[in-house]
Amino acid sequence: MLQSAGWTGYFILRSLSGVANAMPIMFVVHTLLLTATGYSLTLLMGSLFRRLITMRAIYTVILSVATVVLAATAFSVIETWSHATFVKPGARPFGVESFGAILLNFALLAAWSALYYGINYYLLLEEEIDQRAKLENQASSAQLAMLRYQLNPHFLFNTLNSISTLVLLKQTERANAMLARLSSFLRYTLANEPTAQVTLAQEVETLKLYLEIEKMRFEDRLRPHFRIDAATIGARLPSLLLQPVIENAIKYAVTPSETGADIWIQASREGNRVRIEVADNGSQAHEALVATQSTGVGLANTRDRLAQAYGDAHGFTTRTNEHGGFSVIVDIPLDAAPGAAASGA
Template identity: 35%
Template sequence: MRHHFSAATPGRGYWNLQMAAWAVCVLVSALATLPNLAYPAYVLYRVVLTLVCLLATLPLMWTCRWLWPQARLARSAAIVMLLAYLLGYACAVVAEWSMRQFAAADAPASQSSIAFAALTGALSPWALLCAWALMYFGYCYYDAERLARVRLGEATALAREAELRALRYQIQPHFMFNTLNAISTLVYTRHNDAAMQMLTRFGDFLRLTLDVDAAEEVSVAEELQLALAYAGIEQARLGERLQLSTQIDPAALDLAMPPLLLQPLVENAIRHGIAPVPDAVQLQIVIRCDAARLRLVVRNGGLDLVTVDGHVPHGVGLANVTARLRQLYAEDWRLELQRPATGGCEVVVELPARRLAAAAAAA
């Protein structure tokens, strides 16, 4: 299996690490040379050995770059160690030769003695080059993991965004079908004035929906306006049977919340808790901000929608809201269905209280 990571072609981060490593190497070599400054030949040997080792990292890097995508640890380690020794031996030969050339006037050296001396002299550059190769592969692994995390984060964000969009767009056809069906019923029963009023409010609602369509979060004021526009449509259909009241905390109006979150709760309360009841029923919307929490309550005084196990077996509204809250806020949210003492049913949603500007900056 081949890896396609940018670490195979080192970038700026790698070269910064490379220069830092060689700076340390030169410093260590210089400190080791200081006690022997009285021996110019040895000083030359250390300088040449350090420079040649620096050049030797180039063929070693090309080899490591070729080995990295193959992902064969034992084979790669054997090749690197063998190549590092051959390069280290070559570095030792060059350094030994340079030193003997410098001291040739006093003691000329044969080629065989240089080769023999380089056998033990190669151990130091060999260890250095092996450490360099380990650093190279370590950086490659680190960079590959970093890129994998970045790509996983991007893929997760894209998947999350796609799922949220799908959940949001699920609301719109559902709502439009119900509204158009209600308008057609009014026209069929010759309630033309009510139908025209409902069409006007429906157009206003669609305009508001399009305004927030691309937003991840909107202000509570915008979402409340949307929910009230929908309630106005239903009032045109139900007349005096729908009594609307609101209790809004002004401090909550500038807070952020997901778009099209309150409207499905209002729709669920009206269509399943109020519309089946022949008498006048109150729909109450309560929005408060308490102790860094945003609290939304939609209460209907009609039918009790809560089943024995605490679920509401109606429509896609609550299921959609629950899925979106889970995607947006992980575990930092609460949705409960309750039976008020006055009868009917209420849905309570709690979210983190965040200002809209702060929410946008966090995204």
């Protein structure tokens, strides 16, 4: 389309120039012949340039200039013959006239070549940018998947160890119940893509399933509490984002204490953002150690997943809370899921 439009414009402009300079009617035939010649030559040049554009730059430049010189010479020979045949029969241009025609045609074809390379290098650049964006997305997805997959072995080790203990103690009913809940939890993790986002309501239901498994281990020592604002349940977040945070609280607040600990999972809306806090009432001294040294798979994993999912548009902080324990606070954009139910968890 560009080729046709360009040479059509060449024909119109050169014909109008001939009319303005009182050229004979046969000048139109002469211009038409030159247009067809230029169109054909540039088609051949384009076919060659498609091969040259993939070569090293120095070879591309040298061969392209040589091609333009040859094409301009051929164009000038045809133009000279056509001018002597249709415009001024019997004229035989030579010397400066002939050289001038070659220079003008060289300038014309050089401009065409520059335009050709400019357009095609731009298209190649656009294609490379698209490929780079796809590769970056794939790398980001792969990293998100890796971070999600780190959770399962960590959690499975603890759960299977507990099931093994129950079997050794011949508590088969409790072992079967834990296996059934573990099966349901793993079925959920396999049903969701590792890079997928879920609503906060779905995340809460999964956390409840996870906590049911952990309560089989800790019984009354583990006391979870959910305080989920109804305005936040449609917010979307990476699946199983909060599981390692709760696992961290169980490890450092519930496990070391004979009386166990309470764990609060709270979500509230603040403007167009959602504030999620996981808090416990474990030992302050112990939790200070957690905050400074023992982030391990849990908190570090959550921080990395937030960075991958939201970039700079997220918050992640830890603090000692009013219960005398440790809190992890996550702040994310409110991205309401379509059709989210307007009820609390």
